[in-house]
Amino acid sequence: xxxxxxxxxxxxxxxxxxxxxxxxxxxxxxxxxxxxxxxxxxxxxxxxxxxxxxxxxxxxxxxxxxxxxxxxxxxxxxxxxxxxxxxxxxxxxxxxxxxxxxxxxxxxxxxxxxxxxxxxxxxxxxxxxxxxxxxxxxxxxxxxxxxxxxxxxxxxxxxxxxxxxxxxxxxxxxxxxxxxxxxxxxxxxxxxxxxxxxxxxxxxxxxxxxxxxxxxxxxxxxxxxxxxxxxxxxxxxxxxxxxxxxxxxxxxxxxxxxxxxxxxxxxxxxxxxxxxxxxxxxxxxxxxxxxxxxxxxxxxxxxxxxxxxxxxxxxxxxxxxxxxxxxxxxxxxxxxxxxxxxxxxxxx
Numbered sequence: 590x591x592x593x594x595x596x597x598x599x600x601x602x603x604x605x606x607x608x609x610x611x612x613x614x615x616x617x618x619x620x621x622x623x624x625x626x627x628x629x630x631x632x633x634x635x636x637x638x639x640x641x642x643x644x645x646x647x648x649x650x651x652x653x654x655x656x657x658x659x660x661x662x663x664x665x666x667x668x669x670x671x672x673x674x675x676x677x678x679x680x681x682x683x684x685x686x687x688x689x690x691x692x693x694x695x696x697x698x699x700x701x702x703x704x705x706x707x708x709x710x711x712x713x714x715x716x717x718x719x720x721x722x723x724x725x726x727x728x729x730x731x732x733x734x735x736x737x738x739x740x741x742x743x744x745x746x747x748x749x750x751x752x753x754x755x756x757x758x759x760x761x762x763x764x765x766x767x768x769x770x771x772x773x774x775x776x777x778x779x780x781x782x783x784x785x786x787x788x789x790x791x792x793x794x795x796x797x798x799x800x801x802x803x804x805x806x807x808x809x810x811x812x813x814x815x816x817x818x819x820x821x822x823x824x825x826x827x828x829x830x831x832x833x834x835x836x837x838x839x840x841x842x843x844x845x846x847x848x849x850x851x852x853x854x855x856x857x858x859x860x861x862x863x864x865x866x867x868x869x870x871x872x873x874x875x876x877x878x879x880x881x882x883x884x885x886x887x888x889x890x891x892x893x894x895x896x897x898x899x900x901x902x903x904x905x906x907x908x909x910x911x912x913x914x915x916x917x918x919x920x921x922x923x924x925x926x927x928x929x930x931x932x933x934x935x936x937x
Protein backbone atom coordinates (compact mmCIF):
# COMPACT_ATOMS: atom_id res chain seq x y z
CA UNK A 590 0.00 0.00 0.00
CA UNK A 591 1.36 3.42 -0.97
CA UNK A 592 1.36 6.01 1.75
CA UNK A 593 2.13 9.71 1.66
CA UNK A 594 5.62 10.34 3.00
CA UNK A 595 5.56 11.94 6.44
CA UNK A 596 6.49 15.61 6.51
CA UNK A 597 9.85 16.38 8.12
CA UNK A 598 9.56 18.02 11.52
CA UNK A 599 10.47 21.71 11.52
CA UNK A 600 13.24 22.40 14.04
CA UNK A 601 14.28 25.50 15.95
CA UNK A 602 17.38 25.70 13.74
CA UNK A 603 15.17 25.78 10.62
CA UNK A 604 13.28 28.77 12.00
CA UNK A 605 16.52 30.45 13.11
CA UNK A 606 17.97 30.13 9.63
CA UNK A 607 14.90 31.79 8.07
CA UNK A 608 14.85 34.66 10.56
CA UNK A 609 18.63 35.09 10.71
CA UNK A 610 19.13 34.53 14.41
CA UNK A 611 20.49 31.75 16.63
CA UNK A 612 18.39 28.73 17.61
CA UNK A 613 18.78 29.85 21.24
CA UNK A 614 17.07 33.15 20.39
CA UNK A 615 14.24 31.21 18.74
CA UNK A 616 13.86 28.97 21.79
CA UNK A 617 13.70 31.94 24.16
CA UNK A 618 11.28 33.85 21.93
CA UNK A 619 8.85 30.92 21.71
CA UNK A 620 8.90 30.81 25.52
CA UNK A 621 8.15 34.54 25.67
CA UNK A 622 11.43 35.27 27.46
CA UNK A 623 11.85 38.98 28.38
CA UNK A 624 15.45 38.95 27.10
CA UNK A 625 14.08 38.88 23.57
CA UNK A 626 12.41 42.08 22.37
CA UNK A 627 8.69 42.05 21.71
CA UNK A 628 9.07 42.77 17.94
CA UNK A 629 11.53 39.89 17.58
CA UNK A 630 9.26 37.54 19.57
CA UNK A 631 6.36 38.39 17.26
CA UNK A 632 8.52 37.92 14.15
CA UNK A 633 9.79 34.52 15.33
CA UNK A 634 6.31 33.31 16.33
CA UNK A 635 4.91 34.34 12.94
CA UNK A 636 7.70 32.50 11.11
CA UNK A 637 7.16 29.41 13.30
CA UNK A 638 3.46 29.45 12.44
CA UNK A 639 4.14 29.90 8.71
CA UNK A 640 6.60 26.98 8.70
CA UNK A 641 4.20 24.76 10.65
CA UNK A 642 6.47 24.35 13.67
CA UNK A 643 5.16 22.10 16.44
CA UNK A 644 7.13 21.37 19.64
CA UNK A 645 8.35 17.79 19.99
CA UNK A 646 6.61 16.46 23.15
CA UNK A 647 9.35 13.89 23.74
CA UNK A 648 12.08 16.53 23.61
CA UNK A 649 10.02 18.79 25.88
CA UNK A 650 9.64 15.98 28.40
CA UNK A 651 13.38 15.28 28.26
CA UNK A 652 14.18 18.96 28.78
CA UNK A 653 11.81 19.08 31.75
CA UNK A 654 13.48 15.98 33.22
CA UNK A 655 16.94 17.48 32.88
CA UNK A 656 15.74 20.78 34.34
CA UNK A 657 14.17 18.96 37.26
CA UNK A 658 17.47 17.23 38.11
CA UNK A 659 19.42 20.44 38.53
CA UNK A 660 18.91 23.86 40.07
CA UNK A 661 17.58 26.15 37.37
CA UNK A 662 19.59 29.37 36.90
CA UNK A 663 17.73 32.52 37.86
CA UNK A 664 16.83 34.34 34.67
CA UNK A 665 13.74 36.53 35.04
CA UNK A 666 11.69 38.26 37.68
CA UNK A 667 8.16 37.64 38.94
CA UNK A 668 6.48 40.43 40.92
CA UNK A 669 4.43 39.84 44.07
CA UNK A 670 2.31 43.00 44.40
CA UNK A 671 1.62 44.18 47.96
CA UNK A 672 -0.82 47.12 48.14
CA UNK A 673 -1.88 46.70 51.77
CA UNK A 674 -2.15 49.96 53.80
CA UNK A 675 0.32 48.35 56.22
CA UNK A 676 2.50 46.25 53.86
CA UNK A 677 3.97 44.22 56.72
CA UNK A 678 0.48 43.04 57.72
CA UNK A 679 0.07 40.94 54.57
CA UNK A 680 2.49 38.18 55.50
CA UNK A 681 1.66 38.33 59.20
CA UNK A 682 -1.28 36.22 58.05
CA UNK A 683 0.19 32.71 58.12
CA UNK A 684 -2.07 31.66 55.27
CA UNK A 685 -0.73 34.38 52.98
CA UNK A 686 2.87 33.87 54.08
CA UNK A 687 2.60 30.25 52.96
CA UNK A 688 1.29 31.46 49.59
CA UNK A 689 4.56 33.36 49.28
CA UNK A 690 6.67 30.41 50.40
CA UNK A 691 5.03 28.02 47.94
CA UNK A 692 5.34 30.48 45.07
CA UNK A 693 8.94 31.35 45.99
CA UNK A 694 10.09 27.71 45.97
CA UNK A 695 8.37 27.05 42.63
CA UNK A 696 9.82 30.23 41.14
CA UNK A 697 13.36 29.11 42.00
CA UNK A 698 12.71 25.71 40.45
CA UNK A 699 11.67 27.26 37.15
CA UNK A 700 14.43 29.85 37.06
CA UNK A 701 12.58 32.95 38.24
CA UNK A 702 13.23 35.46 41.01
CA UNK A 703 10.12 36.22 43.07
CA UNK A 704 10.27 39.79 44.36
CA UNK A 705 7.84 41.84 46.43
CA UNK A 706 6.80 45.27 45.14
CA UNK A 707 4.86 47.53 47.48
CA UNK A 708 2.25 49.84 46.00
CA UNK A 709 1.91 53.00 48.12
CA UNK A 710 1.96 56.79 47.83
CA UNK A 711 5.55 56.69 46.60
CA UNK A 712 5.01 53.86 44.13
CA UNK A 713 1.82 54.66 42.24
CA UNK A 714 0.42 52.14 39.71
CA UNK A 715 2.04 54.05 36.84
CA UNK A 716 5.39 54.26 38.64
CA UNK A 717 5.17 50.55 39.41
CA UNK A 718 4.60 49.82 35.71
CA UNK A 719 7.68 51.87 34.79
CA UNK A 720 9.83 49.92 37.25
CA UNK A 721 8.51 46.54 36.16
CA UNK A 722 8.89 47.25 32.44
CA UNK A 723 12.41 48.63 32.93
CA UNK A 724 13.39 45.41 34.70
CA UNK A 725 11.75 43.20 32.09
CA UNK A 726 9.16 41.77 34.51
CA UNK A 727 6.00 40.60 32.78
CA UNK A 728 4.56 38.16 35.35
CA UNK A 729 2.57 39.29 38.40
CA UNK A 730 1.15 37.47 41.43
CA UNK A 731 -1.64 39.25 43.32
CA UNK A 732 -2.12 38.01 46.91
CA UNK A 733 -5.37 38.70 48.82
CA UNK A 734 -5.94 42.33 49.76
CA UNK A 735 -7.98 44.12 52.40
CA UNK A 736 -9.22 46.58 51.32
CA UNK A 737 -9.07 46.23 47.54
CA UNK A 738 -6.55 48.74 46.15
CA UNK A 739 -7.18 51.42 43.54
CA UNK A 740 -5.18 50.20 40.55
CA UNK A 741 -5.78 53.40 38.58
CA UNK A 742 -4.79 53.07 34.93
CA UNK A 743 -2.32 50.22 35.44
CA UNK A 744 -1.78 48.55 32.01
CA UNK A 745 -2.83 44.98 32.80
CA UNK A 746 -2.77 44.14 29.11
CA UNK A 747 1.04 44.11 29.24
CA UNK A 748 1.27 41.47 31.98
CA UNK A 749 0.54 37.84 32.71
CA UNK A 750 -1.30 37.83 36.05
CA UNK A 751 -2.59 35.28 38.58
CA UNK A 752 -4.65 36.15 41.67
CA UNK A 753 -4.75 34.26 44.96
CA UNK A 754 -8.25 34.06 46.44
CA UNK A 755 -11.39 36.01 45.58
CA UNK A 756 -10.92 39.14 47.70
CA UNK A 757 -9.75 41.19 44.70
CA UNK A 758 -12.76 41.94 42.47
CA UNK A 759 -10.49 43.66 39.94
CA UNK A 760 -8.62 42.91 37.80
CA UNK A 761 -10.60 39.78 36.87
CA UNK A 762 -7.58 37.59 36.20
CA UNK A 763 -7.22 33.83 36.48
CA UNK A 764 -7.06 32.72 40.10
CA UNK A 765 -5.87 29.94 42.38
CA UNK A 766 -7.64 29.50 45.70
CA UNK A 767 -8.82 26.97 48.26
CA UNK A 768 -11.80 24.81 47.39
CA UNK A 769 -13.97 26.36 50.08
CA UNK A 770 -17.10 24.44 49.13
CA UNK A 771 -15.33 21.07 49.35
CA UNK A 772 -13.57 22.15 52.55
CA UNK A 773 -16.88 22.96 54.27
CA UNK A 774 -18.34 19.61 53.25
CA UNK A 775 -15.22 17.86 54.56
CA UNK A 776 -15.42 19.77 57.87
CA UNK A 777 -19.12 19.01 58.33
CA UNK A 778 -18.52 15.29 57.78
CA UNK A 779 -15.53 15.19 60.16
CA UNK A 780 -17.45 17.05 62.88
CA UNK A 781 -20.34 14.60 62.54
CA UNK A 782 -17.89 11.69 62.75
CA UNK A 783 -16.75 13.02 66.15
CA UNK A 784 -20.29 12.64 67.49
CA UNK A 785 -21.70 16.16 67.10
CA UNK A 786 -25.30 16.38 65.88
CA UNK A 787 -26.25 20.07 65.95
CA UNK A 788 -23.56 21.76 63.85
CA UNK A 789 -23.87 25.50 63.20
CA UNK A 790 -22.02 27.83 60.86
CA UNK A 791 -21.16 31.45 61.78
CA UNK A 792 -20.12 34.04 59.22
CA UNK A 793 -20.04 37.84 59.18
CA UNK A 794 -20.92 40.24 56.39
CA UNK A 795 -17.28 41.19 55.76
CA UNK A 796 -16.45 37.55 55.04
CA UNK A 797 -19.40 37.28 52.66
CA UNK A 798 -18.21 40.28 50.65
CA UNK A 799 -14.71 38.80 50.41
CA UNK A 800 -15.78 35.37 49.14
CA UNK A 801 -16.73 33.62 52.38
CA UNK A 802 -20.13 32.69 50.97
CA UNK A 803 -18.45 29.72 49.28
CA UNK A 804 -17.86 28.26 52.76
CA UNK A 805 -21.51 28.91 53.52
CA UNK A 806 -22.58 27.25 50.27
CA UNK A 807 -20.56 24.13 51.07
CA UNK A 808 -22.01 24.01 54.59
CA UNK A 809 -25.58 24.21 53.27
CA UNK A 810 -24.85 21.46 50.77
CA UNK A 811 -23.43 19.27 53.54
CA UNK A 812 -26.51 19.84 55.71
CA UNK A 813 -28.67 18.24 53.04
CA UNK A 814 -27.09 14.88 53.93
CA UNK A 815 -28.60 14.87 57.43
CA UNK A 816 -32.24 14.77 58.62
CA UNK A 817 -33.98 18.15 58.53
CA UNK A 818 -34.40 18.10 62.31
CA UNK A 819 -30.59 18.18 62.68
CA UNK A 820 -30.08 21.20 60.41
CA UNK A 821 -29.11 24.49 62.05
CA UNK A 822 -29.69 27.82 60.25
CA UNK A 823 -26.57 29.80 59.39
CA UNK A 824 -25.81 32.65 61.79
CA UNK A 825 -24.68 35.82 59.98
CA UNK A 826 -23.96 39.14 61.66
CA UNK A 827 -22.58 42.54 60.85
CA UNK A 828 -22.64 46.05 62.27
CA UNK A 829 -23.24 44.92 65.86
CA UNK A 830 -21.15 45.80 68.89
CA UNK A 831 -19.14 43.00 70.48
CA UNK A 832 -21.62 42.79 73.35
CA UNK A 833 -24.60 42.59 70.97
CA UNK A 834 -22.81 39.95 68.90
CA UNK A 835 -22.11 37.83 71.98
CA UNK A 836 -25.75 37.99 73.11
CA UNK A 837 -27.07 37.19 69.63
CA UNK A 838 -24.75 34.18 69.28
CA UNK A 839 -25.76 32.91 72.72
CA UNK A 840 -29.45 33.17 71.79
CA UNK A 841 -28.80 31.30 68.53
CA UNK A 842 -26.84 28.54 70.31
CA UNK A 843 -29.57 28.03 72.93
CA UNK A 844 -32.49 28.22 70.49
CA UNK A 845 -31.03 25.63 68.12
CA UNK A 846 -29.18 23.54 70.73
CA UNK A 847 -25.91 23.93 68.83
CA UNK A 848 -23.20 21.55 70.03
CA UNK A 849 -20.47 22.46 67.51
CA UNK A 850 -19.61 25.57 65.49
CA UNK A 851 -17.73 25.84 62.19
CA UNK A 852 -16.62 29.41 61.44
CA UNK A 853 -14.18 31.78 59.77
CA UNK A 854 -14.63 34.41 62.53
CA UNK A 855 -11.56 34.25 64.76
CA UNK A 856 -13.01 35.86 67.90
CA UNK A 857 -16.04 33.57 68.37
CA UNK A 858 -14.51 31.79 71.43
CA UNK A 859 -14.00 35.20 73.08
CA UNK A 860 -17.57 36.27 72.31
CA UNK A 861 -18.94 33.00 73.71
CA UNK A 862 -16.83 33.42 76.86
CA UNK A 863 -18.58 36.75 77.51
CA UNK A 864 -21.80 34.73 77.84
CA UNK A 865 -20.17 32.04 80.04
CA UNK A 866 -20.08 29.47 77.21
CA UNK A 867 -16.79 27.61 77.14
CA UNK A 868 -14.92 26.11 74.18
CA UNK A 869 -14.55 23.13 74.20
CA UNK A 870 -16.28 22.22 77.49
CA UNK A 871 -19.73 23.51 76.50
CA UNK A 872 -19.44 23.61 72.73
CA UNK A 873 -16.98 22.29 70.14
CA UNK A 874 -15.43 24.55 67.52
CA UNK A 875 -13.57 24.21 64.21
CA UNK A 876 -12.16 26.88 61.89
CA UNK A 877 -12.24 27.27 58.13
CA UNK A 878 -8.45 27.73 58.38
CA UNK A 879 -6.50 26.56 61.41
CA UNK A 880 -3.42 28.63 60.56
CA UNK A 881 -4.88 32.01 61.50
CA UNK A 882 -7.55 30.88 63.98
CA UNK A 883 -7.73 30.87 67.80
CA UNK A 884 -8.89 27.23 67.75
CA UNK A 885 -6.81 24.26 66.64
CA UNK A 886 -9.38 22.03 64.91
CA UNK A 887 -10.59 22.60 61.39
CA UNK A 888 -9.29 22.89 57.84
CA UNK A 889 -5.72 23.18 56.66
CA UNK A 890 -6.29 24.93 53.33
CA UNK A 891 -2.83 23.82 52.10
CA UNK A 892 -1.72 27.40 51.33
CA UNK A 893 1.83 26.41 50.36
CA UNK A 894 0.38 24.24 47.60
CA UNK A 895 -1.88 27.13 46.56
CA UNK A 896 1.21 29.33 46.23
CA UNK A 897 3.05 26.67 44.23
CA UNK A 898 0.14 26.12 41.85
CA UNK A 899 -0.25 29.88 41.40
CA UNK A 900 3.33 30.10 40.17
CA UNK A 901 2.82 27.10 37.87
CA UNK A 902 -0.23 28.78 36.33
CA UNK A 903 1.66 32.04 35.90
CA UNK A 904 4.56 30.22 34.27
CA UNK A 905 2.17 28.65 31.76
CA UNK A 906 0.64 32.06 30.95
CA UNK A 907 4.08 33.60 30.42
CA UNK A 908 5.19 30.74 28.15
CA UNK A 909 1.93 30.98 26.20
CA UNK A 910 2.24 34.74 25.77
CA UNK A 911 -1.13 35.21 27.48
CA UNK A 912 -1.50 38.70 28.89
CA UNK A 913 -4.23 41.00 30.15
CA UNK A 914 -7.75 40.22 31.33
CA UNK A 915 -8.69 36.80 29.88
CA UNK A 916 -11.76 36.28 27.71
CA UNK A 917 -12.27 32.88 29.36
CA UNK A 918 -11.86 33.05 33.13
CA UNK A 919 -10.00 30.16 34.78
CA UNK A 920 -10.05 29.02 38.43
CA UNK A 921 -7.85 26.36 39.99
CA UNK A 922 -9.14 25.03 43.31
CA UNK A 923 -6.93 23.30 45.88
CA UNK A 924 -8.73 21.03 48.33
CA UNK A 925 -7.73 21.23 51.98
CA UNK A 926 -7.26 18.58 54.65
CA UNK A 927 -8.83 18.04 58.07
CA UNK A 928 -6.98 18.72 61.34
CA UNK A 929 -8.18 17.31 64.65
CA UNK A 930 -7.68 19.53 67.68
CA UNK A 931 -8.48 20.12 71.35
CA UNK A 932 -11.15 22.69 70.47
CA UNK A 933 -13.28 19.86 69.05
CA UNK A 934 -12.91 16.79 71.27
CA UNK A 935 -14.72 13.58 70.37
CA UNK A 936 -18.23 13.26 71.80
CA UNK A 937 -18.42 9.53 71.12
